[in-house]
Structure formats: structure tokens, C-alpha cells
Amino acid sequence: MSTDPSPYLDPALRSWRDQVRELVQSELVPLSAQIEREGRIPERSLALLRSAGLFGTHTPAEWGGLGLSMLGSCLAIEELAAAHIAFYYTCGVNVHIGSKAVEHAGSEELKRRFLPPLARGEMIASLAMTEPGAGSDAAGIATSARREADRYVLNGRKIFITNAQIAGCFTVIARTDADDRRGGLSAFVVERDRPGLAVGPAMDMLAGSGSFHNELLFEDCAIPLGNRIGREGQGFELALLCLDHGRTHWAAWCSGLASEMLALAQARVASRRQFGAALAENQAVQWKLADLATEVHRGRLVAHDAAWRFDHDPARRRHWAAMAKLANADMVFRVADEVLQLFGGYGYCRDHPIERMWRESRVVRILDGTSEMMRQVVGREAVRPPRDAGAA
Numbered sequence: 221m222s223t224d225p226s227p228y229l230d231p232a233l234r235s236w237r238d239q240v241r242e243l244v245q246s247e248l249v250p251l252s253a254q255i256e257r258e259g260r261i262p263e264r265s266l267a268l269l270r271s272a273g274l275f276g277t278h279t280p281a282e283w284g285g286l287g288l289s290m291l292g293s294c295l296a297i298e299e300l301a302a303a304h305i306a307f308y309y310t311c312g313v314n315v316h317i318g319s320k321a322v323e324h325a326g327s328e329e330l331k332r333r334f335l336p337p338l339a340r341g342e343m344i345a346s347l348a349m350t351e352p353g354a355g356s357d358a359a360g361i362a363t364s365a366r367r368e369a370d371r372y373v374l375n376g377r378k379i380f381i382t383n384a385q386i387a388g389c390f391t392v393i394a395r396t397d398a399d400d401r402r403g404g405l406s407a408f409v410v411e412r413d414r415p416g417l418a419v420g421p422a423m424d425m426l427a428g429s430g431s432f433h434n435e436l437l438f439e440d441c442a443i444p445l446g447n448r449i450g451r452e453g454q455g456f457e458l459a460l461l462c463l464d465h466g467r468t469h470w471a472a473w474c475s476g477l478a479s480e481m482l483a484l485a486q487a488r489v490a491s492r493r494q495f496g497a498a499l500a501e502n503q504a505v506q507w508k509l510a511d512l513a514t515e516v517h518r519g520r521l522v523a524h525d526a527a528w529r530f531d532h533d534p535a536r537r538r539h540w541a542a543m544a545k546l547a548n549a550d551m552v553f554r555v556a557d558e559v560l561q562l563f564g565g566y567g568y569c570r571d572h573p574i575e576r577m578w579r580e581s582r583v584v585r586i587l588d589g590t591s592e593m594m595r596q597v598v599g600r601e602a603v604r605p606p607r608d609a610g611a612a
């Protein structure tokens with residue numbers, strides 16, 4: 221009987237997953253404590269990620285990426301999740317929410333200029349959507365893009381923008397029509413060095429040392445008309461498209477991190493002795509491990525299912541992406557909390573990996589749309605009779 225948790229994967233995908241696992245476990249996992257301490261990823265490990273193609277897992281080969289299916293891309297992210305979260309923020313978010321609008325709706329010129337360097341990790345992209353007054357309610361975006369002859373002029377403020385500090389370009393969602401909430405938003409590429417664009421200092425957060433989340437300030441920032449992505453008014457749709465990619469990948473990240481934490485717990489209960497026996501000898505501990513293993517297995521299936529459906533049922537990927545992120549964001553935090561408990565006081569110490577993982581796992585219920593917003597997306601279908609909802 222196969223001990224592989226995903227024997228249904230075809231051999232090429234399993235071999236790809238194993239290749240990434242080897243890289244992550246041998247080169248990246250050992251760096252996690254250092255990144256947490258020093259607040260930066262060593263350049264050498266970024267070079268390894270670049271040469272493995274991890275900045276462009278899901279970018280088509282014609283634009284310099286690996287051109288993997290969504291499942292192939294998610295398998296890589298599952299493995300990457302075993303290492304410090306800064307790695308995922310740096311190379312994964314770049315591909316999944318930073319570059320997807322250009323890939324799907326950008327002009328040939330925009331694709332040619334931005335996609336190859338992004339896929340190779342020579343440039344980082346961010347998605348700049350959230351504002352102080354528009355978080356969950358993204359249609360409330362107030363940053364304006366005023367059209368003037370041969371250019372757009374941007375004014376406004378963005379917040380929480382992942383990688384802004386190291387980004388070479390931004391996909392910015394801004395308002396071109398004040399009278400149409402959703403249909404009045406458009407998407408633009410804004411290069412980092414455009415006059416009128418300022419990046420604020422990194423925000424101090426619960427976790428994610430070594431990654432950056434900043435404010436952006438646009439003050440009469442002029443960009444050419446050719447920097448618009450897609451049609452005027454297509455911005456909301458493109459932002460959601462980016463988030464479908466992001467949510468599907470976050471579900472995989474949760475699965476990978478949960479699996480890594482389970483492995484830590486298994487090793488701990490086998491080696492830690494109390495009352496004259498290994499913790500694993502206690503039935504209460506065995507049952508806890510049974511619940512954790514079941515949660516992790518279910519989370520992996522949910523993540524793989526959403527990734528597979530992303531490619532095979534594109535019309536409904538928003539639904540499946542939201543459901544997978546909703547399920548796995550809760551799952552990974554529950555697993556983190558139980559595993560920390562199994563480590564007792566040691567798990568609560570700053571220098572222990574589970575303490576960091578516990579903090580890292582909390583963010584998935586917030587970013588790329590909160591769990592409450594995921595329920596709104598899933599709820600739209602959940603309240604419909606099965607016949608209308610299609611073969612779910």
C-alpha cells in the first residue's frame with residue numbers, strides 16, 4: 221500500500237512535488253529561525269527559488285514561467301509552506317495576485333515588458349487594492365485615476381500592500397468613474413519609479429518577519445494610457461480574478477503548513493517522556509493525533525480538489541477557491557493551536573518553530589478576503605437549490 225498521502229497524483233506531478241520538497245526541506249526550512257530573527261531572506265535562498273522556477277510556477281511558458289496547472293502550482297506552495305512564510309509572500313504572492321491581471325487582460329506590450337521578469341523573479345509585483353476606507357468592501361475604492369489626454373493621473377492611498385517595499389511594479393485598482401461602484405473601477409500597471417508614487421514604511425505585524433506590507437501614496441502620479449490593464453471598468457473583475465488565484469494557493473499553503481506541524485507533533489509525542497512513558501503512549505494523546513491527522517488529510521483533499529477544479533471548472537472557480545480558503549484557514553489555525561498545546565511550555569517559547577507557525581497561520585482568515593467574505597461567496601450558491609447550483 222502506498223504511504224504517499226496523494227497517490228492519485230500522476231507521476232510527473234509527484235516527481236515535481238518531491239523535487240520542491242527536497243529543495244525546501246534541505247535549503248529553506250533550516251533558515252526559518254534566522255529569517256525570523258534578522259527580518260530578511262538570505263539572497264542565496266532567493267536565487268535557489270528563482271532557479272527552481274518558483275517565481276513563475278503558474279505563469280505560461282511562453283511568458284517565461286513553468287506553465288504548470290493550478291494543481292502543479294499548488295503542490296509547490298504546499299511544500300514551500302513548511303518553511304518561513306516570508307518565502308511564500310515573496311515568490312508566491314508575486315505570481316498569484318501580482319501578475320495575473322496583466323497575464324489575463326494586459327496588452328501584448330504589457331505582457332512582454334512585465335511577465336518574463338516577474339516569472340523569473342527578477343522583478344516583484346504587488347496587487348494594490350485595499351485602502352483605509354475600502355477593505356472587505358473593495359467596491360468602495362476611492363483612489364482615483366483621472367484621464368487626461370494621453371495619460372491617467374492617480375491620487376489616493378493604499379494599505380497592507382504585500383511586497384510593496386521590494387516591488388518593481390504594482391497592479392493598482394483605481395476609480396475611473398465616480399458614479400458606478402463596481403463598474404467604475406479599472407486596473408493599471410504602475411512602475412515603482414513613477415513620480416508621485418511613495419511607498420510607506422513596512423507595517424509592524426503579528427508575523428511574517430522578512431516580508432513587507434506597506435502603504436502606498438499616489439499624489440498626481442501620471443502613467444501612460446497604455447498602462448491600463450484591460451478595459452476601463454474591468455478593474456473589479458480583474459481584482460477578483462487575481463484573488464481566485466490567491467485563495468486557491470492559500471488553501472494549499474494551509475495544507476502544507478498543517479502537514480509540517482503534524483510531523484513536528486508526531487516526532488514530539490514519540491520522544492517526549494512524562495510519567496515514565498512517551499506522550500504517545502497516552503490514549504488521549506493518540507486521539508488528539510488521530511484528529512490532527514484527519515484534519516490535515518481533509519485539508520489536503522480540499523486544497524487539491526479546489527486546484528483541480530480551478531482548471532477543470534473555470535466558470536465556478538470563485539466558489540471553490542473561496543470554499544477551500546474558508547475551510548483551510550480555520551483548519552490550519554486549529555492544527556497550530558493543538559500542536560502548540562502538545563509541545564507545552566516549549567511550544568510557547570519564541571525560539572520554537574511552532575510558536576512562529578501559530579502566529580503565521582492566523583493571517584489566512586484575513587487576507588485575500590476575510591473568512592466572513594468567503595462565506596458570502598460560498599453562501600450565494602449554498603442557498604440555491606442543487607439543480608440551479610449545477611453538479612456540485
Ligand SMILES: Cc1cc2nc3c(=O)[nH]c(=O)nc-3n(C[C@H](O)[C@H](O)[C@H](O)COP(=O)(O)OP(=O)(O)OC[C@H]3O[C@@H](n4cnc5c(N)ncnc54)[C@H](O)[C@@H]3O)c2cc1C
Pocket residue numbers: 346347348349350354355356357379380381382383425433583586587588589590591592593
Ligand atoms: C498580511 C496582510 C497582507 C495583505 N496583503 C494585501 C495585498 O497585497 N494587497 C491588498 O490589496 N490587500 C492586502 N491585504 C488587505 C486584506 O485583503 C484586508 O485586510 C482584508 O480584505 C480585510 O479588510 P480590512 O482589513 O479593511 O477589514 P474590514 O473590511 O474592516 O473588516 C473588519 C471585520 O469585519 C468583517 N466584515 C466586514 N464587512 C462585513 C460584512 N458585510 N458582513 C460580515 N462581516 C463583515 C470582516 O470580515 C472583518 O472580520 C493584506 C492584509 C494583511 C493582514
